[in-house]
Amino acid sequence: MFCLRSILLLGSCLSLACADLRADLMAAHVESVFSEDAKYPNASAAFNLRFEFHPAAVTYPTSEQQVSEIVKIGKKNNVPVVARSGGHSYIANGIGGRDGSLVVDVMHLKRIDFNKTTNVASVGTGNRNGDIAQALVALGRDVSHGTCPYVGLGGHVTYGGYGYASRIWGLALDDIVGMDAVLPDGSVVKTSDHEHQDIYWALRGAGGSFGIVTTMHFRTHEIPKAATTYRFNWILDVEKSISVLLAYQNASARPDLPNELGIRHELRRGLYPGTVNHSLTGTWNGPADQFYAILDRFLKHYPEPVDSYVHNGTYFESLIYHSDKGTLNTTNPDDHDTFYAKSLATPQDYLLTEEAITKFVHVVANQGQSTTTGWFIQIELWGSKNSAINAFAYNHTSFVLRNTLFVMQFYASSHDKKPPFPQEGFEFLDNAVGSMTSTMPKGWEWSAYTDYIDGNLTTTNWQHLYYGKNYRRLQELKREYDPNFIFGKFPTGIEL
Ligand SMILES: Cc1cc2nc3c(=O)[nH]c(=O)nc-3n(C[C@H](O)[C@H](O)[C@H](O)COP(=O)(O)OP(=O)(O)OC[C@H]3O[C@@H](n4cnc5c(N)ncnc54)[C@H](O)[C@@H]3O)c2cc1C
Ligand SMILES: *[C@@H]1O[C@H](CO)[C@@H](O)[C@H](O)[C@H]1NC(C)=O
Ligand SMILES: *[C@@H]1O[C@H](CO)[C@@H](O)[C@H](O)[C@H]1NC(C)=O
Numbered sequence: 072m073f074c075l076r077s078i079l080l081l082g083s084c085l086s087l088a089c090a091d092l093r094a095d096l097m098a099a100h101v102e103s104v105f106s107e108d109a110k111y112p113n114a115s116a117a118f119n120l121r122f123e124f125h126p127a128a129v130t131y132p133t134s135e136q137q138v139s140e141i142v143k144i145g146k147k148n149n150v151p152v153v154a155r156s157g158g159h160s161y162i163a164n165g166i167g168g169r170d171g172s173l174v175v176d177v178m179h180l181k182r183i184d185f186n187k188t189t190n191v192a193s194v195g196t197g198n199r200n201g202d203i204a205q206a207l208v209a210l211g212r213d214v215s216h217g218t219c220p221y222v223g224l225g226g227h228v229t230y231g232g233y234g235y236a237s238r239i240w241g242l243a244l245d246d247i248v249g250m251d252a253v254l255p256d257g258s259v260v261k262t263s264d265h266e267h268q269d270i271y272w273a274l275r276g277a278g279g280s281f282g283i284v285t286t287m288h289f290r291t292h293e294i295p296k297a298a299t300t301y302r303f304n305w306i307l308d309v310e311k312s313i314s315v316l317l318a319y320q321n322a323s324a325r326p327d328l329p330n331e332l333g334i335r336h337e338l339r340r341g342l343y344p345g346t347v348n349h350s351l352t353g354t355w356n357g358p359a360d361q362f363y364a365i366l367d368r369f370l371k372h373y374p375e376p377v378d379s380y381v382h383n384g385t386y387f388e389s390l391i392y393h394s395d396k397g398t399l400n401t402t403n404p405d406d407h408d409t410f411y412a413k414s415l416a417t418p419q420d421y422l423l424t425e426e427a428i429t430k431f432v433h434v435v436a437n438q439g440q441s442t443t444t445g446w447f448i449q450i451e452l453w454g455s456k457n458s459a460i461n462a463f464a465y466n467h468t469s470f471v472l473r474n475t476l477f478v479m480q481f482y483a484s485s486h487d488k489k490p491p492f493p494q495e496g497f498e499f500l501d502n503a504v505g506s507m508t509s510t511m512p513k514g515w516e517w518s519a520y521t522d523y524i525d526g527n528l529t530t531t532n533w534q535h536l537y538y539g540k541n542y543r544r545l546q547e548l549k550r551e552y553d554p555n556f557i558f559g560k561f562p563t564g565i566e567l
């Protein structure tokens with residue numbers, strides 16, 4: 072009867088199939104939450120409250136064998152299966168990106184093993200960035216990862232993983248040496264350069280379409296001996312805003328910029344119309360006494376900052392600072408948000424023109440004032456020549472962004488971080504991106520970043536923007552491994 076209600080409400084779970092799904096999960100002793108359960112609203116809530124989807128069930132396996140059984144149960148009952156790790160997908164792809172999915176929440180897969188001989192860390196995908204960083208830094212080591220402690224490894228690593236050490240170490244997925252995964256047919260496999268190479272290739276860039284990763288094996292790095300954490304702030308008018316952005320790009324593109332520099336330029340609402348709040352922030356992972364010599368390549372083109380913070384300290388202190396939470400501890404659930412986000416990756420061999428930057432600054436100085444949303448735009452430095460990210464060929468993994476100067480992230484939240492999200496918020500961000508993409512000359516090719524996933528790109532050539540020249544091979548592998556979409560048809564998922 073409850074299942075009948077779910078048919079009416081959700082239109083996704085046929086009554087018999089729904090009863091069978093529950094019976095099958097119970098027989099397999101899988102902890103599961105269904106729509107009639109008190110825990111369902113919380114278990115099915117997306118991080119981004121702009122999205123509200125109704126999964127057929129949310130499951131919490133305790134082993135990779137259970138993950139395998141759930142995949143087989145989903146297949147048998149014709150219910151698409153989807154993995155959720157940290158649940159931080161911008162468009163709720165961790166609950167399937169639409170109604171009716173069988174969610175496999177890997178939160179119980181929390182093991183972290185470190186092999187002292189090989190320095191390889193084997194980490195369950197129930198861990199978050201904060202968990203792995205705390206465990207590894209205690210051993211004097213770490214892997215490349217982003218700044219937010221609550222982001223889950225399952226999505227973060229299979230779709231990229233950028234942080235302030237990425238110019239030295241590469242993206243999080245470049246630190247992978249193997250992944251254990253459950254495939255669409257329910258088989259449990261170890262993938263690496265030596266086993267199941269094609270799936271291994273696909274998992275590093277398009278994970279959700281190919282497998283449920285249970286354990287990730289990472290090479291680890293000795294942490295930098297010192298780390299200088301910094302932030303400089305300015306409020307600038309339109310003209311100065313244009314000149315500092317040009318200078319930022321110019322200094323960023325220099326081929327001799329050391330890879331120990333992690334940096335991004337942030338834009339926020341200015342104090343009054345016609346102004347923009349700018350920051351330069353990041354971490355210098357090199358010797359402290361070289362910090363100002365390197366930062367001066369940027370700062371000498373900027374006015375005197377209104378305020379600044381510079382701390383000569385440790386790598387761990389830098390992670391804490393950039394977490395914005397004062398801790399990497401992920402014990403308390405993360406706050407939800409109601410937001411729209413977009414990305415724009417720029418090629419490192421074709422810089423943004425002054426005209427494109429000028430149009431962009433006019434949008435952020437004007438529409439960025441009038442919007443009711445709270446917003447930020449981050450211009451992350453992924454290049455240039457010395458960057459480890461760009462040391463790989465475009466097809467080394469299925470993650471295609473290997474010739475990028477900047478990844479820009481555009482992010483706007485409703486004024487109280489609760490629904491609804493205003494229409495003018497979409498228009499503001501669409502204009503901010505469009506001001507550049509429509510102004511740049513023909514021949515300039517932009518891309519987008521899969522970890523800052525934008526459901527609205529599906530109205531354009533998203534396959535090319537997200538996967539570029541790797542898309543065709545991904546399609547071939549999809550046809551080979553998952554032609555019946557056991558892993559669902561979620562927005563921006565690989566198609567046949
Ligand atoms: C506050 C915040 C800060 C962020 N900061 C950064 C940053 O500094 N750098 C950066 O690069 N990105 C950053 N991101 C983006 C983040 O990397 C992505 O949102 C990421 O995909 C989230 O992963 P998740 O496991 O938490 O999400 P989920 O919603 O659980 O999953 C996202 C996608 O991955 C798939 N997936 C999840 N688990 C698995 C698994 N075990 N196996 C296979 N597929 C799986 C899901 O099905 C879904 O398609 C940030 C996001 C937020 C919300
Ligand atoms: C909601 O779910 C999260 C995990 O997704 C859990 O940490 C939290 O305790 C739950 N909250 C409630 C009130 O059940
Ligand atoms: C560490 O890795 C080495 C080499 O692969 C292996 O021989 C050894 O058994 C591993 N140690 C542990 C504790 O797993």
Ligand SMILES: *[C@@H]1O[C@H](CO)[C@@H](O)[C@H](O)[C@H]1NC(C)=O
Binds near residue numbers: 317318321322372
């Ligand atoms: C760009 O960088 C070069 C090399 O540092 C410098 O000589 C030049 O002045 C810079 N131009 C601008 C517009 O900042």
Ligand SMILES: *[C@@H]1O[C@H](CO)[C@@H](O)[C@H](O)[C@H]1NC(C)=O
Binds near residue numbers: 304377
């Ligand atoms: C600019 O924005 C930052 C980040 O929100 C804030 O800390 C700072 O105070 C702002 N600067 C000014 C001068 O308003």
Ligand SMILES: *[C@@H]1O[C@H](CO)[C@@H](O)[C@H](O)[C@H]1NC(C)=O
Binds near residue numbers: 383
């Ligand atoms: C940075 O801190 C270390 C340790 O406290 C100290 O030895 C060193 O002199 C400092 N360097 C600079 C440039 O401040």
Ligand SMILES: *[C@@H]1O[C@H](CO)[C@@H](O)[C@H](O)[C@H]1NC(C)=O
Binds near residue numbers: 402
């Ligand atoms: C994380 O925070 C919780 C609650 O505040 C605390 O009990 C726990 O000991 C902390 N864990 C670590 C590793 O600091």
Ligand SMILES: *[C@@H]1O[C@H](CO)[C@@H](O)[C@H](O)[C@H]1NC(C)=O
Binds near residue numbers: 464466467
């Ligand atoms: C990448 O593409 C090149 C040709 O462009 C090819 O020779 C090479 O084998 C490919 N590498 C992988 C890992 O597929």
Ligand SMILES: *[C@@H]1O[C@H](CO)[C@@H](O)[C@H](O)[C@H]1NC(C)=O
Binds near residue numbers: 525
């Ligand atoms: C796309 O943008 C429109 C507004 O232009 C909005 O209503 C819709 O929710 C957006 N879709 C996604 C998937 O973000």
